[in-house]
Amino acid sequence: MNRPLASDVDVVVSRRDTSTESVVVFELTARGDTPLPDWTPGAHVDVLQPSGLIRQYSLCGVPGSDTWRLGVLREAEARGGSKWMCDELKEGQSLRLAGPRTHFHFEAEPDVAVFFLAAGIGVTPIIPMAAEAAARHLDYQVHYSGHEGRMAFLPELHAAHGERLVTHVSESDGRIDLDALFSTATPGSHVYCCGPAGFIDAVEAAATAARLDFHTERFEAETLTPPVWPEPFEVELAMSGITVTVPPDRSILDVVEEEGVFVLSSCHEGTCGTCETPVLEGELDHRDSILTPQERARGDVMFICVSRAACPRLVLDL
Ligand code: FES
Known part of the structure; x- marks a missing residue:
């Protein structure tokens, strides 16, 4: 469509x-x-x-x-x-x-070490982040893994980052030893990661265990778990002045569009961020692949193509 x-x-x-x-x-x-x-x-x-x-x-x-x-x-x-x-x-x-x-913001902080971890085409958002880290003279490392002969942008990354770039070629080097990599990191150091879902999951687990500050972007949708609130729930659209009921088998986005409320959307799987909607009231069942745990805890925005209520009623700024 x-x-x-x-x-x-x-x-x-x-x-x-x-x-x-x-x-x-x-x-x-x-x-x-x-x-x-x-x-x-x-x-x-x-x-x-x-x-x-x-x-x-x-x-x-x-x-x-x-x-x-x-x-x-x-x-x-x-x-x-x-x-x-x-x-x-x-x-x-x-x-x-x-x-x-x-949705994948790079927060360059002086005196905070940064680990960039990329796998395959996940290197693309890491390229400008690492360039900014270099320009700001941060303490950073770039770890880039991929298959032999299929790692794009290598010459420019070598030129830009020299010894700060560590390549991990799957066929000869195997997987990155993440526990060893993070074992010497100061808690609170930042980790920016992009790549296939399994790679991101592994880096997130190791970074969390080492008490590092983990940031990522997923272009693959998370596997959806059953909704926290399995019943129909009401959504009041404060700007439009209407209230809709969202059944368990439909998204908020579908229901509000059916009521003629225009909402920008693209992926319909919680990965692109287009349908970001401010939340005025209510508890949320975040099911997107975008927000960080801290952003989820704030509860002030949601992606209505996949995320739902965790209570009987939400109020959205729509
Ligand atoms: S349409 Fe892409 S996150 Fe909702």
Whole structure:
């Protein structure tokens, strides 16, 4: 289904680089005179494809430059989105994006050590974060793992980070020994991680055990567990002045859209952040892959495509 996008940006593919076997790198420039919006490390954009599919890609260039850069993984079993990007999208072609949006914020703090851990195409959001850490002269390390011959951006990462970059090639080095890596870290050091779900889970477990401050972004939806509140619940839409009832088998997003309330949305699986909605009252059953435990505990926003009430009634700022 073709759904509206937030803050549309029209761009042109100014360069397409297929020099890496596994990743196609696109450089995008603004179409027309309006410059590209600003972004910060960790931001991603939604790419709207001719089929109506919307896929999210991290920006992996330099914030403030007049081009954006995306790295797109060639997947053997590519879902339609990546296949179209890798096979069909050529230089000179126009593209409509939405964003940028950032749910993976890099908090550069002086005197706090930073571990960047990336696996595979998960390196893309880490690239601008590590560049900022270098520019701010932080104490940081970049650990990048992947398969032999399929690790994109390696030359530039070596040039930018020298000995601070440690590569872990699966075929020869095996898995990163996370417990050993974090054993010497000062509690409270930051860990920024991106990659496949299993990699993120392993890094999160090791970082949490070492009392490190863990940050991640997941582009794969979490497996949904049964709702905390298994009954229908009411949602008052404060701005619209209506109250709806959400049954157990439908999302809040579906129900409010049916009532004619316009909500921006994209992934419908709690990964992109487009449907972020302020919460005025009520306890939440967060089921997204975006918020940190601290953000969940604040209870002031939710992603209504997947998240639900943990009580009989919510009040949303919609
Ligand atoms: S539409 Fe993507 S998080 Fe809700």
